Amino acid sequence: MKLNRKELENRSQWEEKGYVLPEFDRDQVRENTRNEPTWLHLGAGNIFRAFPAMFTQRLLNEGKLDKGIIVGEGFDYEIIEKAYRPFDELSLLVTLKADGSVDKTVVGSVVESLRMDSENTEEFDRLKEIFRADSLQMVSFTITEKGYSLVNGRGEIMEPVKQDFKNGPEKPMSYMGKLSALLYERYKQSAAPIALVSMDNASHNGQLLQDTVTQFVRMWVKEGLVDDGFADYVSNPDKVSFPWSMIDKITPRPDADVQNILEEDGFEDTEVIITNKQTYTAPFVNAEEAEYLVVEDHFPNGRPPLEEAGVIFTDRETVDKAETMKVTTCLNPLHTALAIYGCLLGHTSIHEEMNDSELKALVEKIGYEEGLPVVVDPKILDPKAFIDEVINVRFPNPFMPDTPQRIATDTSQKLSIRYGKTIQSYVKDESRDVTSLRFIPLILAGWLRYLMEVDDQGESLTLSPDPLLDELVPIMAQVSLGDTEGIEEKIKPILSREDIFGNDLYTIGLSDTITDYFKELIAGPGAVRDTLKRALN
Numbered sequence: 209m210k211l212n213r214k215e216l217e218n219r220s221q222w223e224e225k226g227y228v229l230p231e232f233d234r235d236q237v238r239e240n241t242r243n244e245p246t247w248l249h250l251g252a253g254n255i256f257r258a259f260p261a262m263f264t265q266r267l268l269n270e271g272k273l274d275k276g277i278i279v280g281e282g283f284d285y286e287i288i289e290k291a292y293r294p295f296d297e298l299s300l301l302v303t304l305k306a307d308g309s310v311d312k313t314v315v316g317s318v319v320e321s322l323r324m325d326s327e328n329t330e331e332f333d334r335l336k337e338i339f340r341a342d343s344l345q346m347v348s349f350t351i352t353e354k355g356y357s358l359v360n361g362r363g364e365i366m367e368p369v370k371q372d373f374k375n376g377p378e379k380p381m382s383y384m385g386k387l388s389a390l391l392y393e394r395y396k397q398s399a400a401p402i403a404l405v406s407m408d409n410a411s412h413n414g415q416l417l418q419d420t421v422t423q424f425v426r427m428w429v430k431e432g433l434v435d436d437g438f439a440d441y442v443s444n445p446d447k448v449s450f451p452w453s454m455i456d457k458i459t460p461r462p463d464a465d466v467q468n469i470l471e472e473d474g475f476e477d478t479e480v481i482i483t484n485k486q487t488y489t490a491p492f493v494n495a496e497e498a499e500y501l502v503v504e505d506h507f508p509n510g511r512p513p514l515e516e517a518g519v520i521f522t523d524r525e526t527v528d529k530a531e532t533m534k535v536t537t538c539l540n541p542l543h544t545a546l547a548i549y550g551c552l553l554g555h556t557s558i559h560e561e562m563n564d565s566e567l568k569a570l571v572e573k574i575g576y577e578e579g580l581p582v583v584v585d586p587k588i589l590d591p592k593a594f595i596d597e598v599i600n601v602r603f604p605n606p607f608m609p610d611t612p613q614r615i616a617t618d619t620s621q622k623l624s625i626r627y628g629k630t631i632q633s634y635v636k637d638e639s640r641d642v643t644s645l646r647f648i649p650l651i652l653a654g655w656l657r658y659l660m661e662v663d664d665q666g667e668s669l670t671l672s673p674d675p676l677l678d679e680l681v682p683i684m685a686q687v688s689l690g691d692t693e694g695i696e697e698k699i700k701p702i703l704s705r706e707d708i709f710g711n712d713l714y715t716i717g718l719s720d721t722i723t724d725y726f727k728e729l730i731a732g733p734g735a736v737r738d739t740l741k742r743a744l745n
């Protein structure tokens with residue numbers, strides 16, 4: 209069985225093996241979508257295929273939609289070239305349930321894939337055409353938090369952004385420059401309304417997107433590269449909205465065990481591709497069953513009836529609370545704790561880490577003892593029930609091939625949100641004492657230890673990609689296991705970075721706790737495990 213349009217015609221070969229196939233007329237849907245695009249998604253990574261593409265398929269199957277999704281990729285074109293086009297834009301979603309059963313669904317809701325590359329005139333012109341279409345209702349994004357940044361790790365405007373600021377929308381090179389240029393096409397054509405929906409794990413994701421796009425547009429107006437009306441268009445919420453969202457579905461990288469299951473079925477397209485930009489992709493994607501998507505209901509050009517597929521639409525304040533609950537308390541801080549200590553202790557599986565009594569206790573402490581007392585309650589989801597499901601069902605799911613190494617990616621970008629917000633809640637609440645926190649500081653100290661590129665055995669540790677590694681690793685290279693001489697001064701250049709931690713840890717009084725833990729963690733081989741044991745007792 210190969211994943212392409214032709215092979216799907218022989219439905220029985222798939223169905224006999226328990227594969228669920230699209231039940232709609234895909235050729236018709238492709239044609240409808242080409243003629244009247246409604247939804248463009250940017251960021252062709254794994255979460256998109258496992259979640260938005262899947263719930264859209266449900267609506268297509270039920271006849272509640274007659275148009276699919278067009279996917280664009282503006283950063284890593286290899287994903288389109290190697291994981292979409294050869295498979296007629298089909299994906300295979302493998303859902304790994306906690307009871308050990310597996311659902312295999314061929315997802316056909318994505319009907320066109322495009323490289324968002326201004327040097328590729330044909331495809332960029334097609335994207336312009338899509339943006340000009342009055343029918344286009346939404347553009348959604350899963351491009352990682354750093355995808356929204358205009359600056360590099362040192363806070364300097366990135367070179368392609370500088371060029372785009374100067375050159376205008378003609379031939380943009382940066383991600384946000386390309387997006388702004390496409391939006392300019394829409395403005396020039398008819399200034400039709402549109403929603404730009406970030407679905408990334410970033411605090412106030414809609415605001416982040418709005419700020420970045422607005423910065424571009426203002427710069428172009430200031431330089432006289434576009435007319436003033438474009439800035440009015442982008443800042444008019446009845447024209448261009450930036451709904452906030454909270455998205456949740458653990459979607460690990462394509463996994464070798466899942467690959468084997470599929471190969472045993474006779475499914476042939478199981479190659480896992482690691483692109484030059486370090487994206488892990490494949491014709492298949494593996495994910496858990498649990499899923500939550502909460503979106504601010506602000507779509508000035510209308511939207512597909514996604515609530516009928518389980519998406520929760522609500523007001524901005526509720527989205528903010530749901531996102532804060534998940535990203536700063538109930539899921540992502542626990543994930544990052546498992547990522548940092550998992551890498552240090554040589555783990556390669558999240559569910560195995562949940563069998564490690566110290567690590568399980570660590571996430572319980574962070575979640576229940578330090579996070580929950582200051583959690584923001586969104587009301588539409590119960591924080592205690594949510595964290596219970598995370599700790600007792602989702603993380604320990606033995607069939608989920610998630611790894612600490614995946615989650616450790618870009619940790620420097622995540623700490624200020626995943627822990628910084630909780631720290632701030634303690635600082636702001638006069639009835640609480642921020643210096644009473646024990647376990648969040650232990651995670652932050654663990655991250656400094658991780659940056660030494662040495663695991664708890666004293667062996668070399670390969671770090672996951674992170675835009676600040678070039679800057680941070682040389683600082684931590686000055687620290688050696690067993691040598692605590694002058695440690696305060698050595699780690700201060702990192703520990704004092706408010707941009708990383710979201711707080712001035714020295715002013716609020718947490719730097720000493722972190723430094724003390726760090727000294728314990730570097731005592732020698734085995735010190736990471738010993739420190740955890742001591743702290744948890």
Ligand SMILES: NC(=O)c1ccc[n+]([C@@H]2O[C@H](COP(=O)([O-])OP(=O)(O)OC[C@H]3O[C@@H](n4cnc5c(N)ncnc54)[C@H](O)[C@@H]3O)[C@@H](O)[C@H]2O)c1
Nearest residue numbers: 251252253254255283284350351352355408409457458459
């Ligand atoms: N995987 C999950 O469990 C999960 C769950 C909830 C939310 N998310 C959100 O979705 C994002 C993507 O996750 P994924 O599983 O698709 O990851 P992935 O590695 O499969 O794909 C990453 C996507 O982001 C793009 N990208 C990376 N760096 C970029 C940059 N600098 N500029 C523009 N685009 C860039 C890549 O080209 C690719 O399209 C996460 O960072 C997170 O914010 C993921």
Ligand SMILES: O=P(O)(O)OC[C@@H](O)[C@@H](O)[C@H](O)[C@H](O)CO
Nearest residue numbers: 409455456457458459540543615
């Ligand atoms: O996707 P990231 O890199 O922001 O974070 C890694 C994981 O914590 C994250 O992907 C979770 O799996 C996800 O947030 C669950 O919904």
